[in-house]
Amino acid sequence: xxxxxxxxxxxxxxxxxxxxxxxxxxxxxxxxxxxxxxxxxxxxxxxxxxxxxxxxxxxxxxxxxxxxxxxxxxxxxxxxxxxxxxxxxxxxxxxxxxxxxxxxxxxxxxxxxxxxxxxxxxxxxxxxxxxxxxxxxxxxxxxxxxxxxxxxxxxxxxxxxxxxxxxxxxxxxxxxxxxxxxxxxxxxxxxxxxxxxxxxxxxxxxxxxxxxxxxxxxxxxxxxxxxxxxxxxxxxxxxxxxxxxxxxxxxxxxxxxxxxxxxxxxxxxxxxxxxxx
Numbered sequence: 001x002x003x004x005x006x007x008x009x010x011x012x013x014x015x016x017x018x019x020x021x022x023x024x025x026x027x028x029x030x031x032x033x034x035x036x037x038x039x040x041x042x043x044x045x046x047x048x049x050x051x052x053x054x055x056x057x058x059x060x061x062x063x064x065x066x067x068x069x070x071x072x073x074x075x076x077x078x079x080x081x082x083x084x085x086x087x088x089x090x091x092x093x094x095x096x097x098x099x100x101x102x103x104x105x106x107x108x109x110x111x112x113x114x115x116x117x118x119x120x121x122x123x124x125x126x127x128x129x130x131x132x133x134x135x136x137x138x139x140x141x142x143x144x145x146x147x148x149x150x151x152x153x154x155x156x157x158x159x160x161x162x163x164x165x166x167x168x169x170x171x172x173x174x175x176x177x178x179x180x181x182x183x184x185x186x187x188x189x190x191x192x193x194x195x196x197x198x199x200x201x202x203x204x205x206x207x208x209x210x211x212x213x214x215x216x217x218x219x220x221x222x223x224x225x226x227x228x229x230x231x232x233x234x235x236x237x238x239x240x241x242x243x244x245x246x247x248x249x250x251x252x253x254x255x256x257x258x259x260x261x262x263x264x265x266x267x268x269x270x271x272x273x274x275x276x277x
Contacts, residue, residue: 014034101134102161
């Protein structure tokens with residue numbers, strides 16, 4: 001499917017192109033849509049069978065080729081009965097623009113939300129988000145700045161970008177180039193630090209983290225949980241003892257089972273609250 005637009009607007013689906021899928025009963029598509037006037041792309045997985053279904057947006061971590069969206073990851077989520085969309089972020093996989101680690105590229109997530117909500121395969125209502133690593137910053141910024149979002153899963157997520165600068169010496173050059181100097185552009189770091197503004201979050205949060213994570217220290221999970229606790233917010237935290245940033249397959253599948261059980265419970269409770277009002 002391709003749509004030619006005379007009046008291109010943010011959140012507009014431009015193209016939906018089916019691609020080959022190596023797993024039966026799952027259909028894969030590349031979506032092209034508009035974000036801040038840029039044509040950006042993402043991967044969509046749709047389970048076969050009854051439609052419409054609930055949807056979730058997966059917010060990848062990393063930057064550029066590091067942490068790129070993997071088909072197997074998205075398909076694994078779709079096997080659990082959800083339509084799954086994963087933005088590539090601007091500048092990746094043929095998309096226009098240049099990503100900036102949770103800054104302007106957050107709009108590639110923000111504008112993906114109405115795109116996903118408009119799909120005929122998707123049930124109406126708020127869209128849950130799963131944010132992995134720096135993708136957690138994207139997901140939490142969406143929960144802070146957008147309507148029609150939640151609940152949110154923070155998986156191995158950054159909660160304080162200033163801590164990331166101190167802890168990840170190997171990332172300092174990139175962070176200075178993309179975000180700025182932490183002393184001169186401190187606000188840019190705070191804007192990317194969910195633990196600093198959880199009072200503005202009004203959706204349930206599920207924190208999941210490996211205690212031996214060498215890429216995003218476990219302190220990020222504890223700091224976010226402490227901030228949510230102090231703000232009186234609805235959150236759940238699951239720490240996986242001895243695990244690194246990326247989980248082994250068995251533990252990863254268990255974590256996904258727990259996440260989608262939690263999402264189902266929260267979405268069902270939200271639906272009941274709507275019907276009771």
